[in-house]
Amino acid sequence: MDGGDEGSSVTASHKTVELIRDSAAVVDLTGKVHQLPCCIKYDGPTSVSDYFKPKSTDMEVDGLKVEEAHFRGRKLHGTTIALPEGYSGFILGKKSPEEKNPDCWETRATSRNVTVWNHDDVPSKDDAFVRAFHWFAVSKTLHQTVTAEDLESTCID
């Protein structure tokens, strides 16, 4: 009996995440995911799109197209970073602990890009947030399967 209970509890207590794409049940927020350079002391729904209206500019820095917007009277400069090929941004939601399966995160919305905003500076390739995206290329190089051609091309003899 103990064995049976343990088996099921291991499965039930397992933390999981449901990743979903191309589904009517999931909202596409591409172009509407913004990283703001300030703490907003609030967490929850609000009418962002009525007040936060990014505009594109003619400016380009380090190959990044600069956008501008205003938040609480301050001018922000931002740039939209496309996610690497084969990746998506998943906005996950966890239900209240009272509901069943509290350790499961569900995909509620997805995005193909992220817009990063600076207050004082225009965006640059040296911004920490922009550089954080270098990890995807590094990780790919580190972990992708090595083919026979790769070995041949790196062979020094």
Add this chain to the structure above:
Amino acid sequence: MAWWEGVDETRILIAPDPSTSGKHVGHFLSLRHPKTGNTTCYLYCDGVLQELHWFKQSYGSWFFGDYVCEVLGLPHTDGRLYTATPVDPVFILLPIFEEARMKVRQLKQTLPTLGNNYAARDEKDTRML
């Protein structure tokens, strides 16, 4: 229905696209980090082991459409940018095999007949690989 209905907490995770449309369940596994040996959270989805990283700045918040998410503030908020990227399982398994090999050597010296039992490891998450 708005996407945040019934949701208590939100997170943002950049992860590989699932191979097909529809629901793909990823399992969070606790495995030993190959360098430190500490228990580290990995994600196993679509038959691919992925490592989790996060990035945050001192001050930040998210707009997810018509939703605000604070990066770190209220106890239940966590707006760090999480990423999941594929990791070669060899990195995870090598230290475990290495340790098992040393054990076998010791066992064979003391109890030659028990040498074959080393394979029974107690790490249930490792078995899923």
